[in-house]
Amino acid sequence: MRRVTIHDVAARAGVSLATVDRVLNGRSGVRPATVAKVAAAVEALSYRPDVHAASLAKKRRYRLKFLLPDGANAFMLDLRRETEDLALRLAGERIDLGVLPIDAFDSHSVAGTLAILDRASCDGVAVVAPASTEVRAAIDRLTLRGVPVVTLVSDHPGSARSHFVGIDNVAAGRVAGRLLGRFLPKVPAKVGFIAGSLGLRDHAERHGGCLELFEEAFSHLEPLRVREGRDDNIRTREIVLRLLDEHPDIAGLYSIGAGNRGVIAALEETGAAGRVTVVAHELTPHTRAALLAGTLDAVIAQDAGHEVRSAVRVLKALIDGKPLMEGQERIGIDIFLPDNLPPHGHGSPCVI
Missing domain, CATH: 1.10.260.40 (lambda repressor-like DNA-binding domains)
Structure with a gap:
């Protein structure tokens, strides 16, 4: 036809x-x-x-840089893998998509990477940005140099960034609080919190959302002080072991960031798996297995592929001066239980 x-x-x-x-x-x-x-x-x-033909007609090549955390964080590895896969698929559409590794816990390093970028090296930037004044200033300066910046996964609303691509993290924290409140008996009980760092805005917002929900609907639950594992599995395991030792009567646990392998290991080593109600973030092979084993009770997830594709669409629209399709760029909050896990390798189609 x-x-x-x-x-x-x-x-x-x-x-x-x-x-x-x-x-x-x-x-x-x-x-x-x-x-x-x-x-x-x-x-x-x-x-x-015909988007491809339109790009060719304008003789425009889009040079996009994604600043993504390196290390063993399973979700960030998924984000990087999705970005690299999409880069291969878009190579024929005059879109050059490159990944620059960063340390999300080192604001100075992230700010330094942003500082070396300009219009001579790229047309748009997506960054997983730690919440610090140094990073905010670097985003502002890059924007002033004419390069649109999109924050990814964790927002920096006080900066000059043009758009945020990610879930509503306050809502995600409230969802976690609602799940814990529904799963746990309606009697006074302690709930522990494990974050990567409250210096990451997404972790701080999830923590705040959960506490807010507890106050509104489950005031009988006692939130313990948050412990920070820097998304490191070994460090997180030690923190959870200490938490279980200090509070042997703990009833619930909210794993706000990564480091879930450490959480799972500590629960299983101490025999707390199945006794402590646990809500974690991001569906990975490890959290999937823990859900099926009963070590985790629910996993709140976001679609890494959708976020990468959305960031590319948003940056292209910003570069071309076109309006965004807000509904298409809204990232949903998924809740997984053992009964509704998607097949391994399940993902969304590549649409830009």
């Missing part, structure tokens, strides 16, 4: 090619009645723009 072109749309609407182009690209100067005619023709013909 012959592909519908912009010429077909123009003929159907009875307008010029230039007018169709103005309408499709959201530019001003077209009467509302003419816009309606073009929209009707697009719908009647089921016209879909």
